[in-house]
Amino acid sequence: MRREVEDNSDAMDMDARSGQNQDQQQSAIATAGLITQTDASGRSMARSDGSSAITPDEMLRSARMSDRIALEHARNAQLQANQEAVSNSSCCGFCMSCLDICCCLGPSRKPQGPTLLPPQLPAMKGRKCLVLDLDETLVHSSFAPVPNPDYVLPVEIEGNVHHVYVLKRPGTDEFLQRLGKLYEIVVFTASLAKYASPLLDLLDSHNVIEHRLFREACTNHQGNYVKDLSLLGRDVKSTIIVDNSPASYLFHPENAIAVSSFIDDMSDRELYYALPFLEELASAHDMTARLRTYPQFIADQAALNKDAF
């Protein structure tokens, strides 16, 4: 996806210089903003073929340009939520002019208005909430054809139908099926619903994803789409987020499992390795202490299983 976006960015620059072909420029902008692909750890990612990757800042700039209206809605919603929360707190009042999170409330603030999720279903009572990212965590999607895609999705952008080629990360089906028996699963993506929702229809073959949250549910914080776990309407102490982008869990790093980014490496085994860890975590009492051991656990699993696949 990054190569395609990068190509689109190049096209945009050329169009801007020439002042011509505005339709193509707008199409490239819209295409670039459909799927949010965040960097894994602030570093530039590269495909396995060695091609260079668009930087997070470049991606965010494209996303902002292509989806200005949606972003503005998200900002307004966040501002309104902040204002409502501040009105019920002992806020200093000096941060009200800022669209960012109120400094007085902090990441541990309680949601004051409607939560992002409806009440937990009786069948889910007692389960921890497992929040899963989509792009580069469970799948990788591209506008350029790839060999043997798992899915090809038609997505309409500004009157034109584009095809999105999707590769599932190895182990995704088993990961969802097994963890769906233990957790309340929420897929929370910064991508747009017009792409992500039909993809999840296909991906959720075992019907284990209880809820779906898209870009508009993210909190815009200093240009990042942050997934604020405190707004879900679940006990944050019993909520885990699995995501390839640290910016996504900026407010709750202690709740995060930082997975590597999947692009097109079909020998990737991180979901297989993470599976027993998460199965054990489902009944763990001290969740955050256990989560801190994940990097070592995954390193040990990789070393143990290097010849097993």
Ligand SMILES: [Mg+2]
């Ligand atoms: Mg991601």
